[in-house]
Amino acid sequence: MIISGDHQGIGMTSQRTRERLIKRLRSKGIRNLAVLEALRNTPRHIFVDEALASRAYEETALPIGHGQTISQPYTVARMTEALIEGHNKLESVLEIGTGSGYQCAILAQLARRVHSVERISALLEQARLRFRELGLRNIRLKHSDGGIGLPEYAPYDGILVTAAAEALPQCLLQQLAVGGRLILPVKSDQGQVMLRITRNEDGFQQQTLEAANFVPLVGGMI
Numbered sequence: 075m076i077i078s079g080d081h082q083g084i085g086m087t088s089q090r091t092r093e094r095l096i097k098r099l100r101s102k103g104i105r106n107l108a109v110l111e112a113l114r115n116t117p118r119h120i121f122v123d124e125a126l127a128s129r130a131y132e133e134t135a136l137p138i139g140h141g142q143t144i145s146q147p148y149t150v151a152r153m154t155e156a157l158i159e160g161h162n163k164l165e166s167v168l169e170i171g172t173g174s175g176y177q178c179a180i181l182a183q184l185a186r187r188v189h190s191v192e193r194i195s196a197l198l199e200q201a202r203l204r205f206r207e208l209g210l211r212n213i214r215l216k217h218s219d220g221g222i223g224l225p226e227y228a229p230y231d232g233i234l235v236t237a238a239a240e241a242l243p244q245c246l247l248q249q250l251a252v253g254g255r256l257i258l259p260v261k262s263d264q265g266q267v268m269l270r271i272t273r274n275e276d277g278f279q280q281q282t283l284e285a286a287n288f289v290p291l292v293g294g295m296i
């Protein structure tokens with residue numbers, strides 16, 4: 075997919091800066107070429123406040139207002155890689171926690187259709203404008219509490235949760251297609267961990283990927 079719009083050559087936000095980011099992600103172990111290509115294609119600086127644009131390609135989470143953060147590039151790449159590993163093209167993916175929209179824009183380049191839900195309407199509307207500006211047309215957004223998933227479009231080949239849950243939300247497991255995967259951070263005794271749960275014919279298989287550091291999954295909508 076080609077991301078449209080004029081986002082080139084804006085100093086720190088130029089293509090060259092993005093190339094450095096890709097190099098860094100490779101050195102940290104990201105191998106999936108489609109994932110690297112999606113990150114290379116996506117201007118992260120338009121997903122943060124203008125005042126932070128010059129820091130958009132650093133390996134750091136940044137504030138996006140309302141007490142929320144855009145995840146650091148490595149985390150986005152790692153979660154996306156864990157989601158799509160071994161799949162060619164995912165048909166339908168659900169993201170919980172649209173936030174800035176950055177992770178969603180990456181997913182939109184790797185799946186035919188992406189649904190994303192966000193509980194804070196102001197963030198959702200900002201993300202909607204960004205997707206329009208980038209010409210991303212395969213994203214459906216919903217202002218909703220993602221704790222219940224998005225049953226109306228289930229099942230999904232992939233579900234990615236970008237806020238940390240207290241426990242594994244059973245309803246999300248039920249919205250996975252057979253062969254589908256759920257990637258999510260959950261709280262544990264050792265702090266947060268990133269899990270991958272795969273649904274197969276006979277049930278679910280759980281893997282622990284690595285330590286995580288996300289804002290909490292919160293109930294209700296504002």
Ligand code: SAH
Nearest residue numbers: 144171173174177192193219220236291292
């Ligand atoms: N994927 C985002 C990360 C944003 S941080 C990005 O790329 O920028 C996590 C987001 O999850 C926040 O915007 C927060 O408001 C949202 N969130 C937290 N609990 C939620 C819930 N129950 N339902 C939907 N969104 C939720």
